[in-house]
Amino acid sequence: MTHFVIVGAGECGARAAFALREKGFDGEITLIGSESLAPYERPPLSKAVDGGAAGPKFIAEPERYAASAIRLLTGVTVEDVDPEAKAVTLSDGRSVTYDKLLFATGARARAFPGIAENSKHIRALRTHADAEALRKAMMPGKHIVIIGGGFIGLELAATARARGTEVTVLEGLERVLKRGVPEEVAGAICERHLLEGVDIRCGVAITAMAEEGSTAIIHLADSGTISADLVLVGIGATPNTELAARAGLQIDNGIAVDEFLRSSAPDVYAAGDCCSFPLAIYGGRRVRLESWRNAQEQGALAAANMMGLGEAVSAVPWFWSDQYDVTLQIAGLAEGAVQHLRRDLGDGAFILFHLDQAGRLLAASGIGRGNIVARDIRLAEMLIAARAHPDPAALVASSVKLKSLLAA
Numbered sequence: 001m002t003h004f005v006i007v008g009a010g011e012c013g014a015r016a017a018f019a020l021r022e023k024g025f026d027g028e029i030t031l032i033g034s035e036s037l038a039p040y041e042r043p044p045l046s047k048a049v050d051g052g053a054a055g056p057k058f059i060a061e062p063e064r065y066a067a068s069a070i071r072l073l074t075g076v077t078v079e080d081v082d083p084e085a086k087a088v089t090l091s092d093g094r095s096v097t098y099d100k101l102l103f104a105t106g107a108r109a110r111a112f113p114g115i116a117e118n119s120k121h122i123r124a125l126r127t128h129a130d131a132e133a134l135r136k137a138m139m140p141g142k143h144i145v146i147i148g149g150g151f152i153g154l155e156l157a158a159t160a161r162a163r164g165t166e167v168t169v170l171e172g173l174e175r176v177l178k179r180g181v182p183e184e185v186a187g188a189i190c191e192r193h194l195l196e197g198v199d200i201r202c203g204v205a206i207t208a209m210a211e212e213g214s215t216a217i218i219h220l221a222d223s224g225t226i227s228a229d230l231v232l233v234g235i236g237a238t239p240n241t242e243l244a245a246r247a248g249l250q251i252d253n254g255i256a257v258d259e260f261l262r263s264s265a266p267d268v269y270a271a272g273d274c275c276s277f278p279l280a281i282y283g284g285r286r287v288r289l290e291s292w293r294n295a296q297e298q299g300a301l302a303a304a305n306m307m308g309l310g311e312a313v314s315a316v317p318w319f320w321s322d323q324y325d326v327t328l329q330i331a332g333l334a335e336g337a338v339q340h341l342r343r344d345l346g347d348g349a350f351i352l353f354h355l356d357q358a359g360r361l362l363a364a365s366g367i368g369r370g371n372i373v374a375r376d377i378r379l380a381e382m383l384i385a386a387r388a389h390p391d392p393a394a395l396v397a398s399s400v401k402l403k404s405l406l407a408a
Contacts (some may be wrong), residue, residue, distance in 0.1 A: 002027030004306055005088060005098035007078050007243070007374050008046040009033025011042060011292060013104035014059045014271030017070045025307055029070045030096060032088075036075040037128060038062040045131040046155040056128045081247040083265040100306045103255055103263070103270040104299065105240035107290060108398075112147065112233045115209060121216040123208055125152060137230040140164035145228040149176030149200065151321045153234035154189065158323040161196045168199040168226060170218070175202055180319070182340065182352050185328060185365050192326055237290055239274045245293030252276050254288040256376060258313040259297060260305045269306060271298035277313055281385065282333060282362075291319050316381045325369050331381035332363030341395050343376070351376055359389045376402050 004020060006013045009031050016030045035041065040056035065072040080089040087097045109124035111117070120234045123130055137144060139161045146153045149171035169176070177186035193200055205221035209231060216231040238346070239254040249263050250256040255270035257263050259276050263270050267347050272295040276288040304311045321328045337354035346352045349368025356362055364380035366373030379402035383390060386406070394400040 002099045003097065004029050004100050004102070005096060006031045006102045006104055007081070007088065008102075008104035008106055008272075008274070009035070009072065009074065010104060010106045010272070010295070011039070011040045012299040012302075013102070014039035014100055014105065014294040015296050016104060017065075018060065018068060018273065019300040019303035019402050021068045021070070021305070023303060023307055023309075025303070027099070027170075030073065030098075031065070031070055032073045032076060032078055032090070032096075034075070034077040035127065038072065038074065040067070042126075043294075045125060045128065046152050046159065075176060077278045078243060081243060081268075083247055083249075083268055086267070088355075092138045095143070098267075100267045100269070102302050102306065103244055103249075103268070103274055104295075104302075105243065105270050105274045106295075107237035107273040109233065109240045110236045110238050112206075112209060112235065115207060115233070119211060121211050121214065121229070122233065124233045134230065134232060138163040138165045142166065142229045143168070143227070144230050144232060145170060145216070145226055146234060147206065147218075147319045148234035148236070149173075149202065150179065150234055150236065151177070153197075153232065154193065154323055155321060156232055156234070157193060157198050159194070161193075162196060162324070163375065166199075167197075168228070169193070169201065170204045170206065171200070171202045172206075173202065176200065180334075181328070181353075182334065182365050184342070184350075184352060185367050188348070189323060189326070189328060192210045192324060196324065229258075237273070239288065241274060244270065244274075249325060252286065256286075261313070262305065270293075271302040273341070279313060279317075281314070281316065281387065282336075287317070287333070289317055291317070293318050301323065306392065310321060314385070318377075318381060326367060327373065328365075328366045329373055329377040330363065331377050332361075332384040334363035334365070337349050337362050339392070341392055343396055343398055345372055345376070345398060347372070349373055353380065353390075353395045354393070359392070361388055361390055361395075366398045379403055379406055382406055 039059045077091040078088050114187045115122050120242045143166040145168045160167045206221040216228050218226040244255045254276035257270050257275045261269045273290045276286050278284040319330045334354040339355040341353045349372045351366040354363040390405045
């Protein structure tokens with residue numbers, strides 16, 4: 001019987017396993033995860049005030065794996081992959097052979113130099129256990145320092161403030177959300193955090209951090225220090241490629257795959273945060289995406305291609321972030337844009353459209369309360385996929401429905 005093995009039991013790996021069954025694969029499936037828990041959702045770890053308090057939000061109830069004839073191995077790591085023998089070696093000594101293999105190993109939080117992984121008061125956020133430790137520190141009278149003004153850092157800042165915790169955000173760059181978020185949108189988010197009482201400091205250099213009893217001490221380059229009950233390090237993520245590299249796979253800002261998510265080794269695929277791939281709608285530019293939806297979509301796409309269906313990557317990148325009652329959504333990639341147009345939607349909500357030299361829509365960035373920008377961002381996503389060159393005046397005019405531009 002044909003045997004497909006999936007290394008990594010996160011969003012991408014779990015979705016791939018169920019997608020194989022949904023698409024009619026009747027062979028064996030083994031899904032291997034290093035955590036003791038069944039696969040669970042990562043976004044609630046930072047987005048919801050009470051998210052995870054009653055346990056993780058499972059992608060599927062554990063009994064569904066057995067019901068779908070998916071062999072789920074938890075609490076075990078893959079130590080070695082041999083593409084020639086088509087076998088993986090597990091940390092418990094077992095060897096598992098495969099016909100096709102999927103790397104869905106994701107990414108890990110980038111560590112701050114010199115900080116031990118088991119530090120109690122200086123932590124990152126990647127697992128449910130991390131979220132539980134952070135949640136216990138989020139209470140009135142406590143002070144949390146967040147290193148990094150990216151999505152995870154600011155989402156946690158909003159969560160902590162909602163629980164009455166004092167929050168300081170330290171960002172090394174000149175502004176928050178520097179990576180992938182336009183300055184105008186980032187400014188609106190920053191203003192909201194300031195209104196909520198978050199102390200945001202940009203352009204800050206940290207020389208050292210240490211634990212002293214039940215307190216974390218941060219030493220700044222200007223000779224100042226900050227003490228906190230807990231420090232959250234949110235300075236980005238690193239793709240988990242070490243196992244693939246040892247197996248001889250090509251690495252290029254992640255496991256390098258083609259448009260069908262095939263790696264450089266025969267019958268070995270990679271998907272989600274751990275891989276980089278060419279994106280046809282942007283001229284084949286190689287990208288690596290860290291997002292919930294990309295993990296979902298590529299899990300299903302990898303399943304299709306492992307079954308020989310030959311489906312190329314075509315999805316427009318999409319990101320979102322919830323902070324307080326504000327939602328930020330971005331469709332597409334704005335790199336290469338030379339024109340930025342603003343559409344105001346009322347009540348402080350707006351969308352920025354990013355066009356290239358020829359007038360083609362590359363990306364759209366929106367911010368507003370609740371879901372006010374969701375519909376227009378979805379329509380913008382469709383315009384990007386269609387490689388549309390919309391009328392700039394129509395993009396700016398809120399009286400003009402974006403759906404009419406799509407029809408045109």
